[in-house]
Amino acid sequence: MQGGEEPSKSRPEEALPRARARAAALALGGARRAAGQGWPLPSLGALAGRLAAALARELDDRRGFLFLPIGVSAGAGLYFGAPHEPLPYVALLPAAVLIGIAVWAREKPFAFHLFALLAAITAGFALASLQVQRMAHPVLGEQLNAAEITGFVEATEHRPRGSRVTVLVTTFPRPLVDAPRRVRVTLAGRDPPAVGSHVRLRASLGPPPGPAYPGGFDFGRAVWFDGIGATGYALGRPQIVPAPVIAPAGLALTTWLDGTRHAIAARIRAALPGEEGGVAVALVTGLRDAVAEPIEESMRVAGLSHILSISGLHMALVATTVFFLARALLALFPDLALRYPIKAWAAVPAALSATFYLLLSGAELATQRAYVMTLIVLAGIVLGRPALTLRTLAVAALAVLALTPWAVLDPGAQMSFAATLALIAAYERYGHFVTTPPGTAEDAVWLRRPARYVAALVLASLAAGLATAPYAAFHFQRLAPLSLIANLAAMPAVSFIVMPAGLVGAVLMPFGWDDRAWRLMGWGIDLMRDIADFVARIPGADRGVSAMPMASLVLLSLALMALCLSRTRLILLAPVLAILALWIAAREPRPDLFVDGEARTVAVRGPDGALAVMGDRTSGLADRFAVEQWLSADGDRARAGSKELIQAAACDPLGCTLPLVGGALVALSRHPDSLEDDCRLARVLVTPFTAPSECAATVIHLDPRKAGGGVAGYRTEEGELRLVSANAPYGGRPWQAAPPRVATTNAAARLQPITGAAQAGKPAVARATARSRDPLDDMVGESASERPANAPQ
Structure with missing residues (x-):
């Protein structure tokens, strides 16, 4: 029985596999003792029997649904990792066959779950292939110098030096088979044209860059999923010119959202100039252009960079506040409160506010995960059912993978799901220590709430920090060993000062009384920055690690799944997988x-x-x-x-x-x-x-x-240099412009x-x-x- 769960009586049919497994184990032990062998290491057959019994227990607990997102993500990962582009519909037939076999074998639990998992893997493969084919667009094959293009500005971004714009192309210099539909161009000036304007510019364009080294982050593939087929830099200033075609329908909404974000940002900076204003703008609107690099770096080292990423904390605060405000307003009318389900009604404006915040913040993958989970929680409130469970996370993962299967490659999405999984699993198992901290007397009420908060903060920081550490090591080659200290010191300021003040400022902005809220938010941000700087200056706070192979990340991910999802002895697979992953990482050769x-x-x-x-x-x-x-x-x-x-x-x-x-x-x-x-x-x-x-x-x-990425060379034992290209063998992958x-x-x-x-x-x-x-x-x-x-x- 897990912590925080109520004991329940097992049905006879549920207890049968457990009784058989126990009887088999007792019989094996008795045979060993009768033979005078004591308790040596179990044989492979005994281990297989125990594993089967543990697996039967997991299936009896009806937790098979939790493994569906794992199968779908594994299938999507197999698609993206293929060195050659698969046939577009090759996985549809195996998926249909496996689904049929699973339905046919539904009376046999083990066979049903096995074929259901295989069907999920093939379905994830097929889903990723179909989504990539749906959004396929050309990639510029070679460098173009001084190319004159025109197009609509879809996005702008300020950089440490200059700015950057994404342009939806309307005219290209000459007809090309691989003419890109969107280009991303770096400008020398800090004043880019407004979103929605039609511009003409001269630029040097080329294919998006590949990985800097084999196994590194593929920048070309990442921008391809943003619809970008070429990158480059502008020669001179862009000019506003009349558009030869009608603007796309969605551009008006994009223009309005961008104008709203920048209007809010200007209002915040007017009341809160300086570095604190840049952080406040990032927390409220998602615009991180004005966040000073020293602040961002110190927050990375201290393990506080998750605060700048709009995800679960921000989305939950917005939806929860709107929900309780709406419910309180409805409760002012007794007739409504007594006759109608005002609690369910309050979930509607909460969902609308979460939707607006999703669009306003740019709808990154981590924000999409938080948004889907928020909607499921609100739906649970409407239906009168608990919603913040592992099943909620599983449904959110399936929704995100169905819409954007490339989320399996995104560092932010990986860390967001890993942290949320660890938090829910930790609270399921150890939540009773938070609700009833040991050592607090029943009459010491004034001590109980602070103790609960500290216990919850420690549990959340440990769970989220340990769960995201493998992904930080793989993608960014860094660890934050002092993140627990930084989060314990900074999160009270963030939870009680920064985020509430930001929400109050956003609510008061239409009425013109938001200045004081922004200044209070700036005071909290200044306190948070001082904590981050202090922790970042401690020796050993920034721990760099060598690049980790993909095999290690997969094994560590499986270890996390076993640790968080298992309720039986299958949890012992977690340390075994983790040790194997670290052993593989330690043996990974470094390029010369x-x-x-x-x-x-x-x-x-x-x-x-x-x-x-x-x-x-x-x-x-x-x-x-x-x-x-x-x-x-x-x-x-x-x-x-x-x-x-x-x-x-x-x-x-x-x-x-x-x-x-x-x-x-x-x-x-x-x-x-x-x-x-x-x-x-x-x-x-x-x-x-x-x-x-x-x-x-x-x-x-x-x-x-x-187009292409870098090359690495590895010394062999024979005294030779083995060369490895960052480009996969060319097989027509949609995001690859040309052969290696x-x-x-x-x-x-x-x-x-x-x-x-x-x-x-x-x-x-x-x-x-x-x-x-x-x-x-x-x-x-x-x-x-x-x-x-x-x-x-």
Whole structure:
């Protein structure tokens, strides 16, 4: 019996499998003792029997429905992980067959649940395939320089430097099969055109970038699901021009919502200028553009970044407040309160307010999960049934996966569902410790409520922190070991000052009396920021970890499911799966070579075991985004931006070199004139240019005009460098624009060190007199259309 549950009498048919399992276990123990064997480790047959008995107990408790979202998400994950694009309808027939078999075997519980789970997996695969086919859109295949486009502005975003707009294209420079429907363009100015306006701009466009390294986050796939087929930067300012076509129907709603969000943001900033105003705007409207990077970073380190993400806490506060306000207003009329179900009526404005907040905040996947759960809870109130259960979460997960199956890949959605699952399971099992804390006397009422709050806060922080830690380690390569301390200190300010003041300010805004509420909210935010800064400065608060393989994340996710959903000895699978996941992660090799998708930046693991960087230019090299991603994957984020990253590289105007472990050289070509020496002196050559066919080095040739991600190299026991591309083998995946662009003249590089004068001088020094200035400087001042086709972008 779990904590907080009422004991119930089992029906005879429910107790039968348990009685049989107990009898089998007693018989096995008696046989062991009769044979004089004592209690040795059980055999595989005995383990299988115990596992079957535990599984029968789980099925008797009617918890099979909770595993349906796991099966659907597993099927969606299998679809997105396929190296080649499956046939669009290939999984429909197996899903229908498995559903039929499950219905046919419904009288046999084990067979029914097994085939139902298999049907859920194939249904998730089919659902993901159909949804991707439904929203399929072209991706620009290669770089376009100085392309003039026109389109409607659908979204704007302020950046640390400049701004960014998403444009629904109306005219493209020339007819292309892969002409994108939407493009995302970075602007130099901080004042982007308004949402809904029709603009003309000149921009350099290219395919969305792929992962920075194999196994890294696929930025191109992520923006593809936002409907974007090309990214780039504008050349000059966009101009407002008349539209040649009628604006889409949904653009009017988008324009109104954007205007509302920015009007609220302007009102908040007027009353609360500075960094506190930026955080307040993010909490109320979801616009995180004005959140200062130091605040966001300290909140990440302290484990408080979940406060800035609009999800369960914010949605629950909005819906709950509106619900109780509506119910209180209806209760003022005795005739209504006595004759009609005003509690059910109050759920309607609560649902409408939650819907408006979903649209206002941008409808991210975590917010969608919170919204669906809020609607289910409100529906439970209308029907008079408890709704905040694991079944509620299961229904919410199925709804989100049905609408957006790619949520299985989204870090925010993964962490949101994991935290909610852990919270509900923790309160089901240990909620009685919160409602009745031990050590409080019956007459000490004034002590009971603070003790309950502290106990609930500790339980929530531990459950959510432990549940989201694997996903933070996998996606962001960081842990927040002091998050419990930060949440215990900051959440009272957030729960009792920041969020209530924000809600009061939003309610009073139409009446013009919101200034005091925003100032009170700013005081709470300032307190929260001081707590985050204090915790972030504690040594060891920011714990970086190396990149984790996908297999480890899957095993840790299964461990979380076993821990939260099991009520029998199946819960013992959780530590076994977790240990196996950590063992696999510890054995994961670290790359010795990183190359970005444009062959502009290279990182090499030197003899000291640390990464060093070289690039097509020296200025700003250590601050490049790819370098930050590589250092994060290496568990060495603290060195990001450090000048020591580029000190080991030997560079001349034609290229750079760095030594690998063992002395073999990796060369990066800056100009075609360097290729002859690089092929002769280096073991690995990275170049955006076409290398000679007789080149003796292993050539990594990446065409910057084509789409794709980075490349990593791993040292083998035989002393070779095994190259792995971040692009999956090309099979026509909808978010891939072109085949992988990695061409190597050798299958693997022999990494024996070079000898003689070449080793001492290095290619870069040997070429130093060949050219006295950087060839890329010759391109300064040229227009993008005049730049050579093979020049690095």
